[in-house]
Amino acid sequence: MVDLKGQYQAIKEEIDAAIQSVIENTAFINGPEVKDFAKQLAEYNGCNYAIPCANGTDALQIAMMALGLKPGDEVIVPVHTYVATAEAIALLQLKPVFVDVDKDLFTIDVKQIEASVTPNTKAIVPVHLYGQCANMEQILTIASKHDLFVIEDTAQAIGAEYTFSNGDVKKAGTMGDIGCTSFFPSKNLGCYGDGGAMLINDEKLAERARMIASHGQGIKYHHDIVGCNSRLDSIQAAILKVKLPHLDDYNKARQKAAEAYNTAFDSVDGVQIPKLATYSTHVYHQYTLQVTGVDRDLLKEELQKQGVPSMVYYPVPLHLQKAYINANYAKATFPVTENLSKVVLSLPVHTEMDNEQQAYIIKAVINSINKLS
Numbered sequence: 001m002v003d004l005k006g007q008y009q010a011i012k013e014e015i016d017a018a019i020q021s022v023i024e025n026t027a028f029i030n031g032p033e034v035k036d037f038a039k040q041l042a043e044y045n046g047c048n049y050a051i052p053c054a055n056g057t058d059a060l061q062i063a064m065m066a067l068g069l070k071p072g073d074e075v076i077v078p079v080h081t082y083v084a085t086a087e088a089i090a091l092l093q094l095k096p097v098f099v100d101v102d103k104d105l106f107t108i109d110v111k112q113i114e115a116s117v118t119p120n121t122k123a124i125v126p127v128h129l130y131g132q133c134a135n136m137e138q139i140l141t142i143a144s145k146h147d148l149f150v151i152e153d154t155a156q157a158i159g160a161e162y163t164f165s166n167g168d169v170k171k172a173g174t175m176g177d178i179g180c181t182s183f184f185p186s187k188n189l190g191c192y193g194d195g196g197a198m199l200i201n202d203e204k205l206a207e208r209a210r211m212i213a214s215h216g217q218g219i220k221y222h223h224d225i226v227g228c229n230s231r232l233d234s235i236q237a238a239i240l241k242v243k244l245p246h247l248d249d250y251n252k253a254r255q256k257a258a259e260a261y262n263t264a265f266d267s268v269d270g271v272q273i274p275k276l277a278t279y280s281t282h283v284y285h286q287y288t289l290q291v292t293g294v295d296r297d298l299l300k301e302e303l304q305k306q307g308v309p310s311m312v313y314y315p316v317p318l319h320l321q322k323a324y325i326n327a328n329y330a331k332a333t334f335p336v337t338e339n340l341s342k343v344v345l346s347l348p349v350h351t352e353m354d355n356e357q358q359a360y361i362i363k364a365v366i367n368s369i370n371k372l373s
């Protein structure tokens with residue numbers, strides 16, 4: 001699905017030197033690379049603070065702790081997302097309140113949010129799924145009307161841009177109270193292990209998040225609040241420092257690959273190409289088709305036989321996962337998400353995709369659909 005080796009080879013010298021330098025300086029934890037990268041990341045995103053942490057899941061958890069959410073508080077979250085979004089909520093004994101998604105855009109259906117707001121609702125967590133922003137303008141309007149926090153899960157959308165109706169343009173993850181992202185290797189900005197960060201504008205909130213990620217300490221060995229241990233290590237920060245200046249090019253390469261798929265599949269019966277929101281760019285963390293004309297799983301198998309990998313994000317909606325089934329959702333149905341779990345299929349889309357590779361994939365998809373229909 002990705003070509004991490006090809007991407008490394010293109011910047012090998014710089015990466016190797018950056019890693020070697022950390023080893024020689026032995027500042028493995030909280031080395032200067034971590035501070036440098038945080039500054040660079042905030043600048044790139046046009047926000048005041050970027051606070052690195054150990055992974056994207058921690059970023060979500062620390063964000064909710066920093067905002068002071070308490071057990072029993074309700075947090076609205078799309079039901080079609082990676083488990084981490086709901087997991088952070090559940091771990092803090094908050095209550096995930098699932099909302100269905102838009103059938104074409106895959107992001108939270110803003111028309112359904114307000115019906116889920118109760119006096120206990122404290123936050124909304126929009127997920128910029130597959131690399132395209134949720135409808136933030138409407139989400140922020142609903143949030144301010146009901147006095148809710150907004151935590152953006154931008155693990156899949158780093159670098160995407162959102163245009164507000166007044167013309168303001170903001171980067172994904174910088175519009176709500178806290179944006180949470182991940183540097184998992186296959187993400188659009190991936191490191192060589194685990195990593196994550198929070199994007200924050202408010203100074204006090206940033207300070208709280210930073211303290212929580214560091215055992216709740218402001219001054220060393222003085223613990224003012226209960227925190228955790230969640231650090232981006234210096235080697236990963238050094239790698240990310242090298243890679244961040246390439247992020248826009250990486251995203252452009254993904255967009256180019258997505259456009260070629262769109263052109264090839266637009267007129268093919270039985271598949272729907274991803275639709276674009278008017279308000280967001282798409283950085284194609286995933287290129288996701290809806291397979292409607294043939295059986296999705298058979299198509300996946302057929303592609304596999306021809307050496308073409310594909311993935312289903314996600315095969316089981318969160319409200320049907322054993323860990324998240326509860327009395328509240330025993331009878332609930334989320335028809336859009338339940339359908340998506342049966343029809344979505346993501347194709348390889350990455351920064352090193354060449355025309356020949358892609359032509360092979362396109363041909364395999366079209367041939368397989370013809371064979372199965």
Ligand SMILES: *Cc1c(COP(=O)(O)O)cnc(C)c1O
Nearest residue numbers: 055056057082084085155182184
């Ligand atoms: C990857 C991802 C996460 C979690 O990031 P990790 O770094 O793997 O913990 C959270 N939410 C979404 C939508 C993701 O894709």
